[in-house]
Every structure is written in C-alpha cells, then in structure tokens.
Amino acid sequence: MGKIIAAERQKEILKLLHDNGSVKIGQLADYFEVSRETIRRDLSYLTEIGAAQRSHGGATSIYEFGNIPIETRINKDADIKTKLCEKALEFIPQTGVIYLDSGSTIVHMAQLLAQRAGCTIVTSSLSAANVLLNSDNTTIITGGQLNPGNMSIEGFQTTSFINTLKVAVSFLGTNGFEQHKGPAVSDFTDAHTKQAILPNAKINVVISDSSKASTSALVQYASWRDIDYFITDSNLPKPMYDMISEMTKVILVDVNS
Template sequence: MGKLIAAERQKEILKLLHDNGSVKIGQLAEQFQVSRETIRRDLSYLTEIGAAQRSHGGATSIYEFGTVPIETRINKDADIKTKLCEKALEFIPQTGVIYLDAGSTIVHMAKLLSQRSGCTIVTCSLSAANVLIGSDNTTIITGGQLNPGNMSAEGFQATNFINNLKVAVSFLGTNGFEQHKGPAVSDFSDAQTKQAIIPNSKLNVVIADSSKACASALIQYASWRDIDYFITDSNLPKPLYDSIREMTKVILVDL
C-alpha cells in the first residue's frame, strides 16, 4: 500500500477498527509504511474526536463491530417494521421509479410492494429483490460487490449505476443515530451507496423504529435536513423528536 495522507490513513484505520474491533500500532505502521510515532498520533487524534479508544499497544473501537445477519434483523420487531412501512406506502407515486435501500426494515417494504403491481423498483438489496420475485412489478438490481452482512450490492459498480438514476422516491434505513445529527450506518460502502441515491431522488424517506435512537453506528450518511420524511414509532423520546423535527418532517406511528 502506498503512503496516504493523514486523513486518508485515519479513515482506513477506522475501517479496520470497525471490521476487527481493535488495531495494533506495529501492524498499522507496517501496513501503511509509516513510523510507529505517526500511528500513535493518528490513534491519539481518533481518540480525541471520540472515534476510538486507546488500548495497550493500539486502540479499540467504541462501536459494536460485525453485523448481525440480515435474516435475524428482518424477524426482529417485524410487526413494528411492517406498521412503519404501511405508513410509508402513502409516499408511493402513481408513476415514477421507487428505490429500495438495503436493510431489514426495507425488506418489509418490499413485502408490501410485492402485493402491488405495475411498479418499477430499483434496489441494491438482494433480500428485497428476492421478496419481489414473482410479483407483477419490474425489479432492477443495481449490481456491485456483495456485502454478505446486508445481502446488498455495494461499491463502485453500485454507486456508478445509482449516479445515473432519477427516481421519484427512495426508502432508506439506518443502523442507528445516537450521537449523530442524521441517519447513520456501520459500513462505509453502505454509507456511500445511500449517499449516492439521495441527490438523485425527488423524495427521500427514512424508515426506522425508535430503538435506533439508542443505537450507535459508525458513520452518518446524511443530515436530517437531507431527508424529506422520517417515519418512526411513537416511542421516540420527545426531546429527540423535537430536535429532529427542526430539520425534517417526522411522522410518528402509534403501535
């Protein structure tokens, strides 16, 4: 690996922390072809901004690492996710393309859309595409590198495809938004895919249950101001509701 500037190197270190949970100074110095002192400064900086925690000989992630299999996440709180997605159906246009993001909640949106006909749906989610098989809709998959944790297509091919799209509405998920001023995810490639669709969609809708308010995620992929609607349940804490609704429209669904 060629030498990187400090910001690029620190971003790569964060990726390693997310994927592995911890890093060692010696290994990083060898990998990035810099001195141990340079790596110590990188880790000190990441610790100062709250992105890492120093440990003996290296650093550990402050976030949970690894991804719970999407099959498990789809079944968790399935009734709540379905109710939120039923509300989101109000934003389905009579004409125009629908984009479905990767994520367990969005798979429930795909299940509801599979009962409709005549829709054109673009998705990076293999799980959503699988649900739509056999429906009377046109389903287009973005292509890209498989992310087994999300069962989604990501990377350059996916973002390049999305950059050439214009859709009427996009439905987006989030792993959590504690300590963030917008929806966040735990994977850089997932964040890049989401960031690609937002400017190419007339309407951006985030769907997430209120438990995500207390969940940490690695990287914020958008500000709430970039989102047109946030659909969640009525258990969202009021101070957080008041804060978010200053930046976007919040729709609370009674459970």
C-alpha cells in the same frame, strides 16, 4: 470529531462495537481524527482486558452482534417495522421509479410492494430483490460487490449506476442516529451508497423504529435536512423528536395499539 483523551476514545470504541458488531482501524482513525497506530493501541488494550476481539483490520464485539444474519434482524420487531412501512406506502407514486435501500426494515417494505403490481423498483438489497422475485413489478438490481453480512450490493459500480438514475422516491434505513444530526450507518461503503441516491430522488424517506435513537452508528450519511420525511414509531423520545423535527418532517406511527 474533536480530539479526546484515550480513555474516552476507548469507551466510545466499545459503544460502537456494541452497536455495530465490528469496527475497522481505518474508519476509527478517520472518525476520531487520530493515527491508525493510535487506534491499534486502543484495540490492543481493549483486547487485553477482554472487552473486544481483534480481527483482520480491526476488532469485533465479544457479543458477536455483527454476525447476526439479516434474516434474524428482519424478524426482530417485525410487527413494528411492518406498520412503519405501511405508512410509507402513502408515498408510493402512481407512476415513477422507487428505490429500496438495504437493511432489514426495507425488506418489510419490499414485502408490501410485492403485493402490488406495475411498480418499477431499483434496489441494492438482494434480500429485497428476492422478496420481489415473483411479484408483478419490474425489479432492477444495482451492480457491484456483494456484502454478505447485509445481503447488499455496494462499491464503485453501485454508486456509478445509481448516479445515472432519477427516481420518484427512495426509502432508506439507518443503523442508529444517537450523537448524530442525521441517519447513520455502520460502515463507509454503505454510507456512500446512500449518499449516491439522495440527490437523485425527488423524495427521500427514512424508515426506522425508535430504538435506533439510542444506538450510535459509526458514520452519518446525511443531515436530517437532506431527508424529506422520517417515519418512526410513537415511542421516539420527545427530545429526539423535537431536535429532528426542526430539520425534517417526522411522522409518528402508533405501534402500541
């Protein structure tokens, strides 16, 4: 991101806080291409005016969005997420390995796969693995460090393991993509995990409801050109549809009927 004045940067920090719940000083410094000390001054100012709360290494939203458990996020717009994942089932191969990303929408994909048998599923999501626990599928969990906020596994061990894989299809999520030219997430570690699977999957599918089009997550993990299919609902704004369609195949699912 090019250099911007302090007021504009602080406004953008507040938007990132609203969308993601929390921010880290190092991530913001990289994102805005400024020093950590500059970000510390921004966060101190935002705290002084009551717009943010300081935390260890960064700040959190005064609305505590980041503390919403994944179980709550899974239940939000559950019908829409299920319909999107039902469409995504069309990409499940007769044979081959499936990769499931972390995130609330992908848990709905796991719920549908749990009703099937004979699949080999690799996942970095403990929530998805728990759904698949008693299914007639083979479930493989990536190693790594637990992220309790997202109930996912991440870090060097995770990416190292993923780099040894070849899968038929990966199903990926996003925290938002406004202001980006591809799907984005809230932190760099999650982005690294997603980036690791992209070259190792024959087909990459992003599943997301259209509300993420108006949410700006912190870091883009891929260009839409790196994604083979984007499955979303028919409420996606037309300008966003037109832009993304130039780079990948967008599949709109009617969720209003």
